Amino acid sequence: MAAPCQLGPLSACPVSALPVTVLPLPTLLLNLHNAATAAGRPTPRLLAVSKTQPAEAVAQLAAQGQRAFGENYVQEAVAKIDALAALGLEWHLIGHLQSNKADLAAQRFDWVQSVDRAKLVKALAAHRPAALPPLNVLVQVNIDDEDSKHGCSPDAVPALAAAIAAEPRLCLRGLMAIPAPWPDAARRAQAFERMHALFSDLAAGHPQVDTLSMGMSGDYPEAIAHGATMVRVGTALFGARHRPDPQ
Numbered sequence: 001m002a003a004p005c006q007l008g009p010l011s012a013c014p015v016s017a018l019p020v021t022v023l024p025l026p027t028l029l030l031n032l033h034n035a036a037t038a039a040g041r042p043t044p045r046l047l048a049v050s051k052t053q054p055a056e057a058v059a060q061l062a063a064q065g066q067r068a069f070g071e072n073y074v075q076e077a078v079a080k081i082d083a084l085a086a087l088g089l090e091w092h093l094i095g096h097l098q099s100n101k102a103d104l105a106a107q108r109f110d111w112v113q114s115v116d117r118a119k120l121v122k123a124l125a126a127h128r129p130a131a132l133p134p135l136n137v138l139v140q141v142n143i144d145d146e147d148s149k150h151g152c153s154p155d156a157v158p159a160l161a162a163a164i165a166a167e168p169r170l171c172l173r174g175l176m177a178i179p180a181p182w183p184d185a186a187r188r189a190q191a192f193e194r195m196h197a198l199f200s201d202l203a204a205g206h207p208q209v210d211t212l213s214m215g216m217s218g219d220y221p222e223a224i225a226h227g228a229t230m231v232r233v234g235t236a237l238f239g240a241r242h243r244p245d246p247q
């Protein structure tokens, strides 16, 4: 069944302006595998983006074997993390994180993919409980320099990555980006290529770096072709979100 993203001006649809078909989990996993094989690359991990979806929908996917889920809002996520604690799922924060919520994020998530400033690095490190493993962290890069998006500039990645790597309570795992959904495929490809180059440079200096998180419902095959090791898919798995993003 097709569930088209609301098409309109790019600014009105900041996450994905490309058409999206809702797929059963096994079909999506097969698509990831096929896209990776066609590109001669390893199959990426799937992060199921469950923002605005109820805990029951997460539990249904978990029953089919999906372990990693992505959430954009700390409080919404914590309610689901508590409700589904018995399932032992892996939770990723992928939305913008305000510094005053860093303590809760450091306590409750397994990964934070949206680290884009030094202040946040300090706050997450200070609040990661000693009883938990180090918090996995990705640096979010605003690869198309969009006013509407968070993320650091590509030039800021080395210093931010070094600050994360210096924190024993954090584990630098790589980079995350939300490239602009340009209608022109060549322009989308350029952003993915620039992310892959940044990722390769980062991994050369930090052996533990293994994650390039890019690609969503509308563009995951292209992201995989350009080296994504993790794709974040919401609409294509769950259907349309249950409420719009707050502006």
Ligand SMILES: Cc1ncc(COP(=O)(O)O)c(C=O)c1O
Pocket (backbone or CB within 6 Å): 015, 016, 049, 051, 072, 094, 095, 178, 216, 217, 218, 232, 233, 234, 235, 236
């Ligand atoms: C950072 C991020 N990644 C991935 C997604 C999933 O996008 P889609 O529903 O197009 O798969 C979202 C959705 O809001 C998001 O905010």
